[in-house]
Amino acid sequence: MSCVASIRARFTAPGAAPFELEVEVGLERGETLVVLGPSGSGKTLLLESIAGFHAHGGYVHVHDDDVTRWPPDARGLGYVFQDYALFPHLTVEENVRFGIHYRHSDVDVDALLRRLGVAHLRRRYPPTLSGGEQQRVALARALAVRPRLLLLDEPLASLDRPAKEALRHDLRALLEGVSAILVTHDRDEARMLGDRLAVVRDGHLVQTGTVDAVFDTPADEFVAAFLGYARLPATVLPAGGSNGAAVLCLRPEAISIVADDAGRVAARVHHVVREGAQYRVSLDVDDVAIDVVAAQAPAPGERVGLTWSDADGHWLNERA
Amino acid sequence: MPVVTTGRRGLRAAAFTAFLVLQLVVFWACVAAGRPTLYALFMPLSAAAVALLGRRGAFQVIAAALGGVLLIGLALPVLLFVSRQDPGLVAQKAADPDVHHALYLAVYAPLLAALVSTGLGTPLALCLRQPFPGRALVESLVDLPLVIPHSVAGLMVLFAFGKGGAFPGMTMLGTITGMVIAMVFVSAPYAINAARQAFDAIPPRLERAARVHGARPLATFVRVLLPLARRHIVIGGVLAWARAVSEFGAVAIVSYSVRMFYPFTGQTVTAQHAPVLVYNTFISEGLPQSGAVGLLLLGVSAAIFLIVRWLTGGRSTGSLL
Numbered sequence: 001m002s003c004v005a006s007i008r009a010r011f012t013a014p015g016a017a018p019f020e021l022e023v024e025v026g027l028e029r030g031e032t033l034v035v036l037g038p039s040g041s042g043k044t045l046l047l048e049s050i051a052g053f054h055a056h057g058g059y060v061h062v063h064d065d066d067v068t069r070w071p072p073d074a075r076g077l078g079y080v081f082q083d084y085a086l087f088p089h090l091t092v093e094e095n096v097r098f099g100i101h102y103r104h105s106d107v108d109v110d111a112l113l114r115r116l117g118v119a120h121l122r123r124r125y126p127p128t129l130s131g132g133e134q135q136r137v138a139l140a141r142a143l144a145v146r147p148r149l150l151l152l153d154e155p156l157a158s159l160d161r162p163a164k165e166a167l168r169h170d171l172r173a174l175l176e177g178v179s180a181i182l183v184t185h186d187r188d189e190a191r192m193l194g195d196r197l198a199v200v201r202d203g204h205l206v207q208t209g210t211v212d213a214v215f216d217t218p219a220d221e222f223v224a225a226f227l228g229y230a231r232l233p234a235t236v237l238p239a240g241g242s243n244g245a246a247v248l249c250l251r252p253e254a255i256s257i258v259a260d261d262a263g264r265v266a267a268r269v270h271h272v273v274r275e276g277a278q279y280r281v282s283l284d285v286d287d288v289a290i291d292v293v294a295a296q297a298p299a300p301g302e303r304v305g306l307t308w309s310d311a312d313g314h315w316l317n318e319r320a
Numbered sequence: 321m322p323v324v325t326t327g328r329r330g331l332r333a334a335a336f337t338a339f340l341v342l343q344l345v346v347f348w349a350c351v352a353a354g355r356p357t358l359y360a361l362f363m364p365l366s367a368a369a370v371a372l373l374g375r376r377g378a379f380q381v382i383a384a385a386l387g388g389v390l391l392i393g394l395a396l397p398v399l400l401f402v403s404r405q406d407p408g409l410v411a412q413k414a415a416d417p418d419v420h421h422a423l424y425l426a427v428y429a430p431l432l433a434a435l436v437s438t439g440l441g442t443p444l445a446l447c448l449r450q451p452f453p454g455r456a457l458v459e460s461l462v463d464l465p466l467v468i469p470h471s472v473a474g475l476m477v478l479f480a481f482g483k484g485g486a487f488p489g490m491t492m493l494g495t496i497t498g499m500v501i502a503m504v505f506v507s508a509p510y511a512i513n514a515a516r517q518a519f520d521a522i523p524p525r526l527e528r529a530a531r532v533h534g535a536r537p538l539a540t541f542v543r544v545l546l547p548l549a550r551r552h553i554v555i556g557g558v559l560a561w562a563r564a565v566s567e568f569g570a571v572a573i574v575s576y577s578v579r580m581f582y583p584f585t586g587q588t589v590t591a592q593h594a595p596v597l598v599y600n601t602f603i604s605e606g607l608p609q610s611g612a613v614g615l616l617l618l619g620v621s622a623a624i625f626l627i628v629r630w631l632t633g634g635r636s637t638g639s640l641l
Contacts, residue, residue, distance in 0.1 A: 085525040102534025
């Protein structure tokens with residue numbers, strides 16, 4: 001891998017339990033690595049350690065340079081902070097130009113501002129901008145230095161829905177060909193933006209691989225749950241765990257709701273939530289709660305059957 | 321909607337002005353009648369009356385009345401001190417070259433002290449942002465001058481830098497150098513603490529954003545930290561200046577009178593720091609004469625105070641420290 005970060009560190013803060021971070025991630029040139037994990041799993045600390053803000057007992061390689069001992073300003077990075085971190089005393093354009101001469105970047109700032117849709121804001125000051133606009137400026141500032149590795153910390157998390165969807169769409173194009181590590185807790189973002197995926201939990205790596213590999217074959221029930229899989233323990237399945245496996249994982253859209261007696265298992269509808277053109281149906285299979293995405297909404301309380309194709313099922317050997 | 325708000329604001333400002341004018345009129349009437357006691361009663365009662373008129377409830381009315389009592393303690397000395405000075409004596413003192421020298425010195429030496437406190441205090445404040453072993457000790461040292469009796473501070477400065485001290489070549493007694501060092505000793509905490517607060521108020525991620533995009537520590541300081549902290553650093557400097565202007569104890573011990581160059585006449589003169597001159601006049605000439613000098617010094621202090629208020633955008637200086 002051309003960029004590798006192996007971070008081992010212990011973080012202490014007054015009044016909080018010490019936090020252990022032990023994660024190794026890597027990506028090839030031009031790839032986007034998404035680090036996916038719940039809040040508090042150490043994603044931000046990982047990025048900050050890669051950027052050189054924390055001492056740690058690991059190593060960081062950026063395009064085969066060992067930058068572990070280099071100060072943050074020498075690492076050739078771009079960084080998009082979750083809450084923008086724009087310089088409030090500089091205009092939008094001054095913010096974007098901030099790092100250019102340190103890096104001898106030949107980037108066309110005007111084109112970059114236009115590409116991000118903030119060219120008309122160039123003389124404004126960040127506190128007068130909306131969240132979406134600020135994040136676009138922050139992205140422009142990070143891209144303007146032509147980063148060898150771009151770090152993005154939950155770039156969409158603090159935006160409202162329209163701004164988030166618009167920027168997510170643009171981000172895909174902007175990350176094309178840029179080596180980037182993006183951390184998020186949003187699996188849809190991960191799937192849409194990532195080439196490679198690393199799932200972290202409590203400061204430790206749980207699974208890593210290409211986005212498709214991780215999404216298709218979650219390594220354990222935590223990953224499966226975090227990726228949105230419906231999980232059926234073997235104990236509720238009539239055939240039991242066929243090969244001694246403990247849990248069957250299915251994508252919610254891979255399960256069909258059929259008549260009560262036509263399914264592979266029986267279930268009772270708990271509640272139904274509209275989700276775009278479809279419905280997210282929450283069901284109880286015995287006392288196990290699962291979600292299914294369906295085109296039609298059954299009535300709450302109704303008894304139904306569930307069926308699926310064996311090819312869509314992914315078996316795990318252990319329960320969480 | 322904004323129009324309504326502006327209208328209400330205008331009304332409030334008018335009510336406040338009216339209240340202030342009423343206070344001054346009543347004060348003047350009480351003093352003219354030779355009964356300042358009446359005004360001392362009027363002040364807290366009028367504060368309570370305003371709270372009552374504003375339908376603020378019993379708790380607020382009591383709070384306003386009690387707060388008003390304390391305000392008498394703060395406002396009466398100012399009002400009566402100013403109003404009881406003999407204009408003739410003030411004019412006479414205002415023409416006295418000794419007073420000129422003192423007032424010049426009272427602006428000039430503290431300004432030097434404030435520049436030293438700010439120039440060296442800002443780097444110190446930068447260092448104090450990160451934890452390091454012994455930071456608590458340094459913090460204690462910074463705050464120490466605030467709790468040491470100022471006469472003792474003067475003695476300490478003499479023992480440290482005077483005859484037999486660290487710099488044998490330096491004359492402390494009766495020199496501007498000694499005076500400025502004594503003033504730095506007592507006023508530096510204000511500059512350092514203001515700078516510390518200014519830096520603390522800057523989110524760490526801004527500094528990180530600068531560093532990660534290529535700025536070295538010095539460039540980060542010049543382009544990000546300093547512009548964002550500048551206002552508070554300047555305010556800290558002005559506070560240190562004001563503190564040095566009002567310093568009596570330490571200066572009286574180190575430089576009771578100093579030889580200095582007075583640029584307006586081009587002569588080298590012997591002058592005293594204004595607070596020392598006030599005390600000196602009080603001992604040698606009496607209360608009325610020292611009051612007149614005091615009034616002039618009060619004018620200088622008030623001017624500095626107004627500068628601070630202006631720089632802080634009308635916010636109370638108390639919230640700074």
